[in-house]
Amino acid sequence: MTECLKIENLYKIFARSPDQAMQMLAAGSNKDEVLAKTGAVVGLNNVTLSVPAGAIYMIMGLSGSGKSTLARCINRLNEPSSGKIILDGEDLVPINEERLREIRRTRISMVFQHFALLPNKRVIENTEFGLKLRGVPLQERRRRAEEVLSVVGLARWAYHFPHELSGGMRQRVGLARALATDADVLIMDEAFSALDPLIRTEMQEELLRLQRTFRKTILFITHDFQEALKLGTRIAIMSEGELVREGTPQQIVLEPGSDYVAAFTREIDRSRLFDARSIMTTARGIAQTSMGGVSEKFPPTGEPAFVVDTDNRILGALSAADQRMVNAGTSPGSLLSSDYIAVPANAKLVDVARVFRTGQPMAVVDENGKLIGTLGAEQILSRIAATSSPQPSSLGDQNV
Ligand SMILES: Nc1ncnc2c1ncn2[C@@H]1O[C@H](COP(=O)(O)OP(=O)(O)O)[C@@H](O)[C@H]1O
Ligand SMILES: [Mg+2]
Structure with a gap:
């Protein structure tokens, strides 16, 4: 079980040479000013947060606020410009390729909005894909894949091809694939955002149900505040690459702290959020x-x-x-x-x-x-x- 995932003073500047942009940020310039002066895009601006083990930690914000950049920095699909990403005491920023591959195979699983299932592979093969990469023998990974497919209600579909499944079912395969690897940290980037509302609600319930059993540490990215409230143990709200508010769903609704955050909370049905x-x-x-x-x-x-x-x-x-x-x-x-x-x-x-x-x-x-x-x-x-x-x-x- 993960102790926790900590992000410390993380910066991501999209530019060939980020130095000038970093200096401007340090001097208090914002994303627009940096872009105008240097042409560099500020993806992340001094993000610090801590994801407790077993939490569903929501990263919420408008499109372009830096959510995916944060997710991609964590397993270094994006190279951070500066800062630390600490998983169980180990900083992932300076580690070498080999160690990084191992971390990706064994510790961190990613689930994307479009699950990128391999179209010519059956559901079961897609599900066991991560285990295959890890060198788990066929029999063992089959057994494990069948197990998680039945957990997500797709046992009957194991030997079908992705195109025979509905969008919601394909999403479940993606989830099953992430669960099968035993990685204890799941990063889910807008994983439910492309789904029809009904199926989306169903998947949210499913995730909460699975989480009661699997107890992963989940970093869940969404632009939907309702989804953040429904799933989140804690929520971090991003704007312009910065983390502007962090807290429990209730804290954020009660005390948004800025107009940007308050705008999200206005439509919320408080009577369903708060308990006695x-x-x-x-x-x-x-x-x-x-x-x-x-x-x-x-x-x-x-x-x-x-x-x-x-x-x-x-x-x-x-x-x-x-x-x-x-x-x-x-x-x-x-x-x-x-x-x-x-x-x-x-x-x-x-x-x-x-x-x-x-x-x-x-x-x-x-x-x-x-x-x-x-x-x-x-x-x-x-x-x-x-x-x-x-x-x-x-x-x-x-x-x-
Ligand atoms: N590879 C890239 N090159 C340049 N700019 C990028 C790149 N990826 C993301 N960005 C910029 O970084 C900012 C944050 O993007 P992103 O993390 O994708 O936002 P979100 O996921 O919240 O919609 C945006 O301004 C985006 O244009
Ligand atoms: Mg995104």
Whole structure:
């Protein structure tokens, strides 16, 4: 398993001699200025990022922003002009041809928008192609190829030719070929972008499903923000060769940080992006004791509160007035109300909003049914309705 893939201060200048362009960038010039003055095209401008092992890391940006250049630099289809590409502690920029070939065979697999299947080879041969290059014996690579073809639902098609398959199925063969090699880093450059919307959605689901089993480290490139939100563990947004924003999908939607990024987020259906946990107020219930009283007094919040058993499972809700009575010594038993709603922490806000009733307290419970938080109408609605603030701040992962 990959520790992680790190990109440090990576530059790619398309020019015979990039020195002048590099100097201009260092002095603060932008891509247009460099082009006008030197004729050099800035592909990547000081990109630094870190892809955690097992993540689906999305590189998002408009056409021409440098996404493919970044992907191609990683396995040196493009030679970086400067910077580091560190895979498990090894910088791939200075390695020799032989080591590079080995890395490409064993560690990094690429999946392109057009999978470039060999048209005169059967599906199975296409699938095992990477293994053949690695010198894996026929029997063994066949077995492996059959295995991954069945994983992507193409077992029946193993001995057909690519032209007999639909576009979506060919895409699956490309994916199967990448999975078959055992490479632990997959780079997918607009791999689903040419597909019909329906098949594309299907492939996205498929990738998420496969990822739960295979746990690859995936660098997935797309110009589609919805796709980035759907698949991404984290998203890096590129513009003009620069990385302009990086974070979890929620962080980026909540705090785009610039007009460029905000423009992508405007059309997003927040109610499907955020879950109950992301907006709840963390709360623990007050436990009922074996004597029938409560373990401690309710703080005066004016809000409904929950009484729980010693396992933190909800016994009932108490209004603010009833909390005062319990604080004054009344046993909670007869006051406890079952007129509350409990939602799972991972429930999407669209579903939370559907079950919400004004006046009913809402509890958020974990997978074991234990109380972990509370929700109010204003929290739900303001998150769904929120217009993006352009100010990035120190929003931590734990809050979103
Ligand atoms: N081989 C090349 N020679 C010169 N310029 C290139 C080359 N490849 C890419 N570029 C330029 O680099 C920039 C980034 O391109 P690319 O990485 O393909 O963008 P994206 O994949 O985001 O659409 C663009 O301005 C593009 O014209
Ligand atoms: Mg591209």
